[in-house]
Structure formats: structure tokens, C-alpha cells
Amino acid sequence: MTAMNRMLKIKLYLLFAIFPTAFALIGWLIAWYNQLEKMYVPFLLIGILLGLFMNLICYSRKVFTIALFYTPLPLALFMLSWWIADVFTSATVSLVVGFVGLGIGFWLNKELVLPFQFYKIKKRILAVVYFFFSIACAGFFLGIPVFNIFLGLLAGNYLSIRVMSNYGRINYVAKSLRQGSLFTAFTILVITTISSIGAISDSQNTIKLIGMVSGIMLSEQQFLILIVAGGILLTITQYFITLFTAKTMLQLWMWNKQQLTS
Known part of the structure; x- marks a missing residue:
């Protein structure tokens, strides 16, 4: 049995720290924004626990495959059915329609998609699925795309498993x-x-909202600079986080494979 490369260990520690650190920060910010001084530590700890739970889902290959295999189609049909029905019916009826879509999604999973095919799905389909959930993620967080960075971690892990069979190339x-x-x-x-x-x-109104949340009042020019710089930073960060996750997890999967065969 060969020891794990030291550099790989460092990369894994960094990777595994992203979710707990980010969620802990989010928890702390929620407590700070709501002026819950006595809840700083509890919210921070809850964030860490949620981050560790996300690590379990994302970086355990079996759990990740099960979660990702059973989630996209039912969730997509649930959201689409709910949103479309909400335009024409009441909130209660649209929610029921959404759950019908969820059930259909689970049935389609069982009938159309097999687990071993999950990492061989055509790139065009993957692109549509990823884009859909990116829009949904941004919409869920009121149009703030910062949290879409987390999707890059999931995508990177998926890519690492997808290319495993071609590791020699x-x-x-x-x-x-x-x-x-x-x-x-x-x-x-x-x-x-x-x-x-x-x-x-x-x-x-956006500048006023930023001022209310952060206490910082921006000029129009500063606001534009913030948006442009933020967009560029998010784009670059997403690229490197996805690539870093994919390369690191691929190394881990191949190391695990070597341990099983040695």
C-alpha cells in the first residue's frame, strides 16, 4: 500500500475546507445581519456542520453518485411544473403539480437512466442540466450569483469521475x-x-439596498466598477475552482484505485 502524496493531501485539505468555511461565514453573516449577537457561535457551528454534510455528499463517490443520479431530473421537473403551474393556478395547486412532476422525475430516472450510464451522458445534455440549475441557484438567492460557485465544486467532482476510465489518455x-x-x-x-x-x-434602489445591508454608500461609478470587477472575479474563480476540484479528486480516485489493486 503506497502512501498518499503530500501535495495531494494539502490539496484535499484545502478542498475539504471550502464548504465548511463558506457555510460558517454565511451562518455568521446571517446572525450579524439580523443582529443576533448571542447566535453568532451557534449559526457558525451550524454552518460548519452543513459544510461537512456537503463534503460527505460531494466527496464520497458512492454518496455523490447516488445524490446526483437521483436528483437532477426529479428536481428539474418539480421546479418547472411548479413554476409553470403557478402562472395559471393557485399556490396550493401549483405545489401539488410540482410534486406530480417530482414523482414523474423519479419514475423517469428508474426507466430511462441507469447509474453506470450517468457518467457517460452526452455533453450537450450535461450543459443544459448545468445551465438550468445555475439559473435556479441564482434565482433562489435573489439573483446573486456568488453562490453559483458551489456548483463549480460539484461539476469538478463530476468531471473527475467522468474521465477516470480514460485516465491513460x-x-x-x-x-x-x-x-x-x-x-x-x-x-x-x-x-x-x-x-x-x-x-x-x-x-x-440596488445601491440603497447595498447601503442598508453593508452600511457602505456607493456612487454610480463605484457601483458599476463593483459589478464589473465582481463578475470578472467570479468567472475566473469558477474556472479555477472547477479545474482544481476536478484535478484533485481525479488524483484521489486514482490513488484509491491503486490501493485496491496493489
């Missing part, structure tokens, strides 16, 4: 990981651009 693997990372970066750029257009079209 170095150029193919490198190209696939770069393409996947570029797509996640392109997606967040599109989402950020759409969100930015909405924010700029109502810049005065």
Missing part, C-alpha cells in the same frame, strides 16, 4: 477538464451578466 483528460471548467466559468459569466443588467437598470 493524458491529453484527452486534460482537455476534458479544461472544457468543463471553461463551461462552468462561461455559465457564471452569463448569469452574472443577466443579474448585472437587472441591477444596473434599477441602480438607485
Whole structure:
């Protein structure tokens, strides 16, 4: 049994720290924003626990495969059915329609998709699925695309498993990981651009909202600079986080495979 490479250990520690750190910060910010001084530590601890739970889902290959295999189609049909029905019916009826869509999604999972095929899905389909959930994620967080960064972690892990069978084809693997990372970066750029257009079209109210939340009042020019710089930063960050996750997890999967065969 060979020891794990020291650099790989460091990369894994960094990767495994992202979710707990980010969720802990979010928990602390929620407590701070709501002026819950006595709840700083509990919210921070809850964030860490949620982050560790996300680590379990994302970085345990079996759990990740089960979660990702059973989630996209039912969740997508649930959301689409709910949103479309909500336009024409009451909130209660639309929610029921949403759950019907959820049930259909689970049935389609069972009938159309097999677990061993999950990592061989055509890239076009993957692109549509990823783009859909990117829009849903941004919409859930009121058009703020910062949280879409988390999707890059999931995408990177998926890519690492997808290319495992071609590990010996170095150029193919490198190209696939770069393409996947570029797509996640392109997606967040599109989402950020759409969100930015909405924010700029109502810049005065957006600036007031930023001032209320942060206590910092921005000028129109500063606001535009913030949006442009933030969009560029998010795009670059998404690319490197996806690529870093994919490469690191691929190394881990291959190391695990070596341990089983040695």
C-alpha cells in the first residue's frame, strides 16, 4: 500500500475546507445581519456542520453518485411544473403539480437512466442540466450569483469521475477538464451578466439596498466598477475552482484505485 502524496493531501485539505468555511461565514453573516449577537457561535457551528454534510455528499463517490443520479431530473421537473403551474393556478395547486412532476422525475430516472450510464451522458445534455440549475441557484438567492460557485465544486467532482476510465489518455483528460471548467466559468459569466443588467437598470434602489445591508454608500461609478470587477472575479474563480476540484479528486480516485489493486 503506497502512501498518499503530500501535495495531494494539502490539496484535499484545502478542498475539504471550502464548504465548511463558506457555510460558517454565511451562518455568521446571517446572525450579524439580523443582529443576533448571542447566535453568532451557534449559526457558525451550524454552518460548519452543513459544510461537512456537503463534503460527505460531494466527496464520497458512492454518496455523490447516488445524490446526483437521483436528483437532477426529479428536481428539474418539480421546479418547472411548479413554476409553470403557478402562472395559471393557485399556490396550493401549483405545489401539488410540482410534486406530480417530482414523482414523474423519479419514475423517469428508474426507466430511462441507469447509474453506470450517468457518467457517460452526452455533453450537450450535461450543459443544459448545468445551465438550468445555475439559473435556479441564482434565482433562489435573489439573483446573486456568488453562490453559483458551489456548483463549480460539484461539476469538478463530476468531471473527475467522468474521465477516470480514460485516465491513460493524458491529453484527452486534460482537455476534458479544461472544457468543463471553461463551461462552468462561461455559465457564471452569463448569469452574472443577466443579474448585472437587472441591477444596473434599477441602480438607485440596488445601491440603497447595498447601503442598508453593508452600511457602505456607493456612487454610480463605484457601483458599476463593483459589478464589473465582481463578475470578472467570479468567472475566473469558477474556472479555477472547477479545474482544481476536478484535478484533485481525479488524483484521489486514482490513488484509491491503486490501493485496491496493489
